[in-house]
Amino acid sequence: xxxxxxxxxxxxxxxxxxxxxxxxxxxxxxxxxxxxxxxxxxxxxxxxxxxxxxxxxxxxxxxxxxxxxxxxxxxxxxxxxxxxxxxxxxxxxxxxxxxxxxxxxxxxxxxxxxxxxxxxxxxxxxxxxxxxxxxxxxxxxxxxxxxx
Amino acid sequence: xxxxxxxxxxxxxxxxxxxxxxxxxxxxxxxxxxxxxxxxxxxxxxxxxxxxxxxxxxxxxxxxxxxxxxxxxxxxxxxxxxxxxxxxxxxxxxxxxxxxxxxxxxxxxxxxxxxxxxxxxxxxxxxxxxxxxxxxxxxxxxxxxxxxxxxxxxxxxxxxxxxxxxxxxxxxxxxxxxxxxxxxxxxxxxxxxxxxxxxxxxxxxxxxxxxxxxxxxxxxxxxxxxxxxxxxxxxxxxxxxxxxxxxxxxxxxxxxxxxxxxxxxxxxxxxxxxxxxxxxxxxxxxxxxxxxxxxxxxxxxxxxxxxxxxxxxxxxxxxxxxxxxxxxxxxxxxxxxxxxxxxxxxxxxxxxxxxxxxxxxxxxxxxxxxxxxxxxxxxxxxxxxxxxxxxxxxxxxxxxxxxxxxxxxxxxxxxxxxxxxxxxxxxxxxxxxxxxxxxxxxxxxxxxxxxxxxxxxxxxxxxxxxxxxxxxxxxxxxxxxxxxxxxxxxxxxxxxxxxxxxxxxxxxxxxxxxxxxxxxxxxxxxxxxxxxxxxxxxxxxxxxxxxxxxxxxxxxxxxxxxxxxxxxxxxxxxxxxxxxxxxxxxxxxxxxxxxxxxxxxxxxxxxxxxxxxxxxxxxxxxxxxxxxxxxxxxxxxxxxxxxxxxxxxxxxxxxxxxx
Numbered sequence: 185x186x187x188x189x190x191x192x193x194x195x196x197x198x199x200x201x202x203x204x205x206x207x208x209x210x211x212x213x214x215x216x217x218x219x220x221x222x223x224x225x226x227x228x229x230x231x232x233x234x235x236x237x238x239x240x241x242x243x244x245x246x247x248x249x250x251x252x253x254x255x256x257x258x259x260x261x262x263x264x265x266x267x268x269x270x271x272x273x274x275x276x277x278x279x280x281x282x283x284x285x286x287x288x289x290x291x292x293x294x295x296x297x298x299x300x301x302x303x304x305x306x307x308x309x310x311x312x313x314x315x316x317x318x319x320x321x322x323x324x325x326x327x328x329x330x331x332x
Numbered sequence: 333x334x335x336x337x338x339x340x341x342x343x344x345x346x347x348x349x350x351x352x353x354x355x356x357x358x359x360x361x362x363x364x365x366x367x368x369x370x371x372x373x374x375x376x377x378x379x380x381x382x383x384x385x386x387x388x389x390x391x392x393x394x395x396x397x398x399x400x401x402x403x404x405x406x407x408x409x410x411x412x413x414x415x416x417x418x419x420x421x422x423x424x425x426x427x428x429x430x431x432x433x434x435x436x437x438x439x440x441x442x443x444x445x446x447x448x449x450x451x452x453x454x455x456x457x458x459x460x461x462x463x464x465x466x467x468x469x470x471x472x473x474x475x476x477x478x479x480x481x482x483x484x485x486x487x488x489x490x491x492x493x494x495x496x497x498x499x500x501x502x503x504x505x506x507x508x509x510x511x512x513x514x515x516x517x518x519x520x521x522x523x524x525x526x527x528x529x530x531x532x533x534x535x536x537x538x539x540x541x542x543x544x545x546x547x548x549x550x551x552x553x554x555x556x557x558x559x560x561x562x563x564x565x566x567x568x569x570x571x572x573x574x575x576x577x578x579x580x581x582x583x584x585x586x587x588x589x590x591x592x593x594x595x596x597x598x599x600x601x602x603x604x605x606x607x608x609x610x611x612x613x614x615x616x617x618x619x620x621x622x623x624x625x626x627x628x629x630x631x632x633x634x635x636x637x638x639x640x641x642x643x644x645x646x647x648x649x650x651x652x653x654x655x656x657x658x659x660x661x662x663x664x665x666x667x668x669x670x671x672x673x674x675x676x677x678x679x680x681x682x683x684x685x686x687x688x689x690x691x692x693x694x695x696x697x698x699x700x701x702x703x704x705x706x707x708x709x710x711x712x713x714x715x716x717x718x719x720x721x722x723x724x725x726x727x728x729x730x731x732x733x734x735x736x737x738x739x740x741x742x743x744x745x746x747x748x749x750x751x752x753x754x755x756x757x758x759x760x761x762x763x764x765x766x767x768x769x770x771x772x773x774x775x776x777x778x779x780x781x782x783x784x785x786x787x788x789x790x791x792x793x794x795x796x797x798x799x800x801x802x803x804x805x806x807x808x809x810x811x812x813x814x815x816x817x818x819x820x821x822x823x824x825x826x827x828x829x830x831x832x833x834x835x836x837x838x839x840x841x842x843x844x845x846x847x848x849x850x851x852x853x854x855x856x857x858x859x860x861x862x863x864x865x866x867x868x869x870x871x872x873x874x875x876x877x878x879x880x881x882x883x884x885x886x887x888x889x890x891x892x893x894x895x896x897x898x899x900x901x902x903x904x905x906x907x908x909x910x911x912x913x914x915x916x917x918x919x920x921x922x923x924x925x926x927x928x929x930x931x932x933x934x935x936x937x938x939x940x941x942x943x944x945x946x947x948x949x950x951x952x953x954x955x956x957x958x959x960x961x962x963x964x965x966x967x968x969x970x971x972x973x974x975x976x977x978x979x980x981x982x983x984x985x986x987x988x989x990x991x
Contacts, residue, residue, distance in 0.1 A: 190676060193676040194676055194684070197688065198688060201692055201732075202688075209725050211724065216717070216718075216720035216721040217715045217716070217717050218715060218717075218718060219714065219715050220713070220715060221714075238714075254940055254941075254942050255854060255942045275853065275933035276934075279913065
């Protein structure tokens with residue numbers, strides 16, 4: 185193998201994996217990322233039905249309910265302006281509390297109820313997920329008067 | 333007084349680190365041996381100063397001195413002794429102090445073990461270590477001083493986050509930091525080599541043990557972290573592609589690449605410029621990881637309340653260290669001309685491919701980790717990038733790495749006979765295909781990906797075994813001669829075979845535990861029975877428990893298999909009064925075949941409890957694989973070649989541009 189073709193094969197060796205990975209990343213970014221919405225943003229942006237997404241806010245006081253099967257819990261996520269009813273089948277995280285920050289990941293069913301298959305509540309009482317904190321801050325500042 | 337002593341020792345450490353970072357560098361450029369010798373003595377002094385400071389903080393924790401803010405915020409008199417000790421690095425301030433202590437430890441280690449280094453190189457390496465140390469001690473003193481006082485002192489402390497009150501905290505952060513910080517040595521060697529304008533095989537031989545040691549520690553650190561998350565968080569998962577996990581995984585990937593490219597520099601005097609670049613990248617990624625964790629800009633299980641000022645400071649350090657070294661690389665890199673030529677089909681070529689794929693993999697993980705930040709910064713909305721992204725991008729990139737692993741180990745340097753190698757591997761390939769087909773037959777065509785993954789695992793494990801037996805002439809020579817050869821074989825060869833087959837064990841664990849996991853969530857009344865896999869689980873009831881600093885409820889579940897009671901699972905829900913928080917303690921019954929994992933949920937009011945059981949097949953193989961990988965690394969570390977003094981000046985300087 186001459187020096188030229190050797191160089192060529194090295195360049196190919198570099199470009200092929202790079203090309204493949206760029207393609208993989210682009211395809212994955214299109215399909216595999218999950219957007220975060222506050223209840224207000226949900227009303228405004230109206231993500232397509234069935235899309236996987238995250239909804240975050242505070243667990244509304246007095247909204248938590250354990251259904252009769254003992255494993256499905258129902259609660260309301262609020263940003264103090266709008267709210268979303270969520271259900272979760274399974275055991276909630278230890279720090280799940282009414283009045284505390286929560287992020288659920290899942291999709292909306294046909295009844296408009298958010299079916300969260302993952303519920304995140306952070307393991308620090310002082311800690312608020314940044315998305316939730318910002319969503320709440322926005323509402324506090326905007327008072328619903330400005331643009332969506 | 334002790335806290336002030338610790339504070340003072342840390343300031344002293346800063347001053348020494350600055351001396352260590354400047355005078356020897358100057359001395360090396362002027363051939364002043366007196367100034368160069370300062371590097372060794374100041375590395376010793378810096379370590380002792382920082383160690384004293386660290387011990388002072390530990391003492392404050394041990395005696396529960398709540399007049400120290402850090403202790404008041406993170407400790408409690410009722411906390412068990414071990415968590416008073418480990419609590420030292422349970423907070424941001426303390427963990428940064430551990431970081432610089434380990435950095436200074438590596439500094440003194442280089443000073444002690446680096447006796448065979450040329451004087452100028454040693455002085456420069458230690459000086460760079462000193463500069464990094466100085467920067468981080470400065471960071472601690474300015475933004476995160478663990479010795480700040482609180483007046484008046486509270487009578488009781490806030491306690492430590494209960495999640496952290498676990499033996500995991502004793503080992504996970506120290507090992508992780510040994511890994512992160514250990515890569516600083518490779519970095520310092522790289523920068524020193526750039527200053528000298530020379531990289532040669534002895535250089536690679538000096539760098540490799542440090543890289544190996546760091547890599548082994550990081551492997552253990554990550555494995556411990558994932559195991560801890562597995563048993564503590566109660567979700568039955570072991571890896572969540574959480575930003576902080578990724579932050580430790582990126583240096584691991586780059587460190588693995590570095591480990592392999594340094595071999596090429598050592599054996600073939602090639603890939604020098606790339607290896608230097610990789611050494612810089614590896615440590616930079618460790619710094620980036622520190623920044624991501626400490627700034628709290630990413631949502632993560634590790635994101636405890638943080639302070640943006642610190643984040644900016646660390647970002648500044650990151651930009652300075654990485655930017656500075658990359659600038660130096662741009663200036664001096666072209667000076668480093670490669671030595672040995674090689675054909676693309678050769679062991680070098682295979683290692684280049686390994687490096688390309690590993691670095692691309694690291695880049696993909698980095699992109700997935702930072703993408704939410706980037707998108708948010710440009711106003712594209714808030715997103716989270718989770719497992720599906722990484723499964724679709726990272727995993728396909730690693731498949732060729734695993735496949736080539738076995739082939740590369742059999743290739744010769746310079747130019748290899750690919751067909752010949754494949755021929756030698758035909759039985760291995762056949763076994764891999766049989767494994768794949770058997771899994772398909774047992775599990776159905778839906779399991780095609782898992783079946784292929786297990787085939788790859790067989791390829792790795794059996795391939796390594798075949799490579800080893802060929803080396804020692806097993807079945808070709810008499811057994812005694814084979815054994816003799818086995819003992820005479822370089823330790824590095826053993827290390828490689830063990831680490832590569834460990835990768836196969838790891839792949840088996842990952843595949844089986846994710847593909848055939850069983851999850852059952854149900855409401856159970858005492859006396860009720862459920863079936864999970866081959867286990868019959870009877871809920872016996874619950875009882876109150878009381879620990880040293882918590883109270884709680886324990887559930888008892890009798891586990892039957894084949895009519896015998898094999899264990900009683902006792903998952904708990906604990907309430908930590910001082911910290912006013914609850915934790916769930918999963919109960920795990922581990923066998924080689926898999927883990928039975930039980931979690932106690934909520935009481936429903938009618939005497940029934942929600943419970944969750946997982947059967948995670950072969951899950952412990954994941955950590956066994958990681959541990960064997962580290963063992964492979966450690967065996968490689970004991971190779972004579974790395975221990976005995978490397979020959980000095982094996983090749984002449986490439987350039988005199990250093991002057």
